[in-house]
Amino acid sequence: MRKLCLLLSSALLLMGSARAQHQIPPYIPPTDKAVQANLEQWSDWKFGMLIHWGAYSQWGIVESWSICPEDEGWTQRQPYGIPYYDYVKKYEELGKTFNPTKFDPSKWAKAAKDAGMKYVVFTTKHHDGFCMFDTKQTDYKVSNPNYAFGKDARSNIAKEVFEAFRKEGLHAGAYFSKPDWHSQDYWWSYFPPKDRHVNYDVSKYPDRWKAFRQYTYNQIEELMTGYGKLDILWLDGGWVRPRKQDKKAAADITAAETGEKVIKQDEDIDMDGIAAMARTHQPGLIVVDREVHGPNENYRTPEQQIPDKPLDYPWETCMTMANSWSYVPNDHYKSVNVLIHNLVDIVAKGGNYLLNVGPGPDGQLHDEAYTTMTAIGAWMHINGDAIYATKSVAPYKDGKVCFTRKRDGSVYAIYLLDKDEQVPATIAFKGLTPAKGAKLEMLGAKDKLSWKATGGGTTITIPATLQKKGFQHAVAIRISAVAS
Structure with missing residues (x-):
């Protein structure tokens, strides 16, 4: 067993050395x-x-x-x-x-x-x-x-x-x-x-x-x-x-x-x-x-x-x-x-x-x-x-939701729609929470969206009128401010 451990240790050292040699500068x-x-x-x-x-x-x-x-x-x-x-x-x-x-x-x-x-x-x-x-x-x-x-x-x-x-x-x-x-x-x-x-x-x-x-x-x-x-x-x-x-x-x-x-x-x-x-x-x-x-x-x-x-x-x-x-x-x-x-x-x-x-x-x-x-x-x-003039923001992506951040501190949650998928009744994600009193709205619509914190995540409710509006590919929800 000791000999096997030594062999494994040597192999790991060689692998680490190889990774170091191949590491991108x-x-x-x-x-x-x-x-x-x-x-x-x-x-x-x-x-x-x-x-x-x-x-x-x-x-x-x-x-x-x-x-x-x-x-x-x-x-x-x-x-x-x-x-x-x-x-x-x-x-x-x-x-x-x-x-x-x-x-x-x-x-x-x-x-x-x-x-x-x-x-x-x-x-x-x-x-x-x-x-x-x-x-x-x-x-x-x-x-x-x-x-x-x-x-x-x-x-x-x-x-x-x-x-x-x-x-x-x-x-x-x-x-x-x-x-x-x-x-x-x-x-x-x-x-x-x-x-x-x-x-x-x-x-x-x-x-x-x-x-x-x-x-x-x-x-x-x-x-x-x-x-x-x-x-x-x-x-x-x-x-x-x-x-x-x-x-x-x-x-x-x-x-x-x-x-x-x-x-x-x-x-x-x-x-x-x-x-x-x-x-x-x-x-x-x-x-x-x-x-x-x-x-x-x-x-x-x-x-x-x-x-x-x-x-x-x-x-x-x-x-x-x-x-x-x-x-x-x-x-x-x-x-x-x-x-x-x-x-x-x-x-x-x-x-x-x-x-x-x-x-x-x-x-x-x-x-x-x-x-x-x-x-x-x-x-x-x-x-x-x-999309434009945005930066990455953790958690970057959760399931079908991607996130981008504007310089003013607002964040977009972008839900990726499958082909022919209708916008769902709720969009949920983890890792990011709107700040208290934050305003949420979907680009291409004027309706104010409601949300609630659920089990360490956020769930946004989408009105039926928006679900049937015919959005394609992805929808972007602007969150005016997020909790720190």
Whole structure:
């Protein structure tokens, strides 16, 4: 028995050591007061639109990943079995034929505004390196005059998008991929690419890596100087990061965070310098160096998931409205009920919701994207006060009730309705009690609601008139004050 206890104790110590090695580093808050202020404002917006769009939409395939030689579910080439280099050649030709003649970002912006969205993040360049803005660093861009859309007055697509959304009063953010699989200074054609990483020895060819760093710097500076007011620089491709080369062991934190089996190269692009440069042009810019935990990750971005509990740092769930990030014909869209419940759940836990749509090759969104945003907007027009400019408040969620708190101390109890469910005669929850004399009312109605304390909880009575009013998705009850 003693020997067994010793073995168990040793196992627990090893498990604790492994957890410590895999532990996510602490969030480092920005020290720039302008960034702090903008981050606080961003946390009030709550709901935004992410747009993945590129030449790949012509094939209705996953964005960029099909040219990555990794054998993952999302990197499969179509048709299956086509030789890699033949496929890449055809893929890179897509830029020449990309011709979104029905591109009208004002329609997207109006739909986003009507849905209650407050900001947009647009893909200026994804991992494949095809630029959706008029960069001077490469001809591999939608505005290339030799390409199908290049002579169109709207060919500087990113600029058109940012201007359209700002015109509707929304804030603008630029998605930018740090890796660039088209660049000869990232995937050098002298060597075959093996995976998503740089494909040559950075220490052996330092001048080539230096050129890539400068290329990245120059492109981001173009975005910071020629595209109006930008609030967010949203950087993807977290594997492009500094790495300590003296620790070539799988237990190293850089390997653990990225799921790598071995330590990769030091892919340092000088994010400190890029962020400093960007803020000379865009003071107070929020920089999101995704998954690279440190001073340049001003907020964190759980992808396609909602945390189980509130997080103690700024965060934003990025999630698809349909199944795919990019345009796929006949894609399946999440129901409005699911999307609104996601929004409420995220906001109750202190986060923002960045909801993605993928325009098609002609520049149009799926009709279902518009009808979905219209339905979300109808709910937000009534219940937006329970969402915007709120903070999390314990117990955050109890059963089907989520809670949000306003700066004036009032609290919203948001009851999540199942599909086709009528508002119940009573709504009960634990962990939060209205203050004596508090006024309770449901958004979208003028009736004063009665309540009583019951067994450590609260029960609110809903009048029959409100039960039959046809509320959908969720109802928000404002509690003017809660007991301390």
